[in-house]
Amino acid sequence: QSALTQPPSVSGSPGQSVTISCTGSRSDIGLYDRVSWYRQPPGTAPQLIIYDVSDRPSGVPDRFSGSKSGNTASLTISGLQAEDEADYYCCSYRGDSAVVFGGGTKLTVL
Amino acid sequence: QVQLVESGGGVVQPGKPLTLSCAASGFTFSSFGMHWVRQAPGKGLEWVARISYDGSEKTYADSVKGRFTVSRDNSKNSLFLQVNSLRPEDTAVYFCAKSPMFYYDSSGYYVHWGQGILVTVSS
Numbered sequence: 001q002s003a004l005t006q007p008p009s010v011s012g013s014p015g016q017s018v019t020i021s022c023t024g025s026r027s028d029i030g031l032y033d034r035v036s037w038y039r040q041p042p043g044t045a046p047q048l049i050i051y052d053v054s055d056r057p058s059g060v061p062d063r064f065s066g067s068k069s070g071n072t073a074s075l076t077i078s079g080l081q082a083e084d085e086a087d088y089y090c091c092s093y094r095g096d097s098a099v100v101f102g103g104g105t106k107l108t109v110l
Numbered sequence: 111q112v113q114l115v116e117s118g119g120g121v122v123q124p125g126k127p128l129t130l131s132c133a134a135s136g137f138t139f140s141s142f143g144m145h146w147v148r149q150a151p152g153k154g155l156e157w158v159a160r161i162s163y164d165g166s167e168k169t170y171a172d173s174v175k176g177r178f179t180v181s182r183d184n185s186k187n188s189l190f191l192q193v194n195s196l197r198p199e200d201t202a203v204y205f206c207a208k209s210p211m212f213y214y215d216s217s218g219y220y221v222h223w224g225q226g227i228l229v230t231v232s233s
Contacts, residue, residue, distance in 0.1 A: 034218035045205055045223040089155050093218025097169050101155040
């Protein structure tokens with residue numbers, strides 16, 4: 001099972017918006033509306049920020065939003081803040097109770 | 111609150127076995143499927159294995175199938191990953207993660223993760 005494809009890095013200035021793409025296939029993102037996104041600061045466990053394509057767990061600011069079109073999902077972070085700097089991973093259900101992750105994107109806040 | 115604590119990591123020689131444990135608390139362990147996810151140093155996340163709430167169903171990533179065995183002891187609120195024939199490419203931080211819904215493993219996301227345990231395969 002191949003990993004989902006994410007850009008290695010994105011950057012933006014405080015207050016701006018950035019979008020991270022995540023491309024899969026017809027067997028994962030294209031087939032299931034079960035895309036999730038995680039934020040991972042260095043040395044810590046991943047933190048869920050989006051599930052089921054566009055739902056936010058309680059406590060996650062509405063600056064974080066998710067969407068999907070075909071085999072590609074996207075995470076948009078608006079009103080960038082310094083504390084948003086971290087690695088971001090997408091994840092999709094792929095059947096048989098298994099998931100596949102993206103390679104990760106490093107977000108730099110300039 | 112939900113707590114997941116991994117243990118059993120360390121430096122292991124290639125070809126040797128190792129068993130990782132994940133101690134769970136703060137929820138009814140026997141009602142939730144559990145998963146293992148790993149992360150090689152400086153690399154991305156990789157899903158490894160899953161076990162159903164009652165241990166009757168197990169699924170593995172192709173990269174570990176036949177070498178890794180996931181199990182659980184619901185009487186001790188514990189999850190295990192037995193790792194055989196270790197390879198240098200198995201060097202990673204191993205996380206245990208909890209399925210978010212009772213008895214259902216197909217949600218595709220994880221709210222609760224352990225802090226991770228490092229396994230280093232080196233001679």
